[in-house]
Amino acid sequence: MTRVLIVDDDKGATALIETVIVSAGYEPVVVNESAKAMDVAKRINPDLILLDLMMPQPTGFQLCRMFRATPGFKFVPIIIITALDDTDSKLVAFGAGANDYLTKPFHVSDLMEKMKEFLD
Numbered sequence: 001m002t003r004v005l006i007v008d009d010d011k012g013a014t015a016l017i018e019t020v021i022v023s024a025g026y027e028p029v030v031v032n033e034s035a036k037a038m039d040v041a042k043r044i045n046p047d048l049i050l051l052d053l054m055m056p057q058p059t060g061f062q063l064c065r066m067f068r069a070t071p072g073f074k075f076v077p078i079i080i081i082t083a084l085d086d087t088d089s090k091l092v093a094f095g096a097g098a099n100d101y102l103t104k105p106f107h108v109s110d111l112m113e114k115m116k117e118f119l120d
Helices: 011-023 034-044 060-069 087-096 108-119
Strands: 003-007 027-031 048-051 078-082 100-103
Touching (some): 003 011, 011 027, 011 108, 034 060, 048 108, 060 078, 060 087, 078 087, 087 100
Parallel strands (some): 003 048, 048 078, 078 100
């Protein structure tokens, strides 16, 4: 089954995203502590990573760079899901290796469309 890793310290957001992923027929794996994200990713080998930016250390920007620097995750699609809607944040996220960017709050259909773009 296709695995989607959700990394976000907001448990309300991850619950909603988890529901969307299940309804799309994918297997969600939630990590609410950014410091545990890399270990979990190495264990489950996700097909897609949904990553928040505003988290305690490491931040989403740092995690994105860490994933891209790790051979097994160099080409795993990363979609940023964040409340940050400024141009600088988007530029830094894409510069760190993100494949796409979705601003909270978002429509469920937008998330589904972005996931399918990378998974189908």
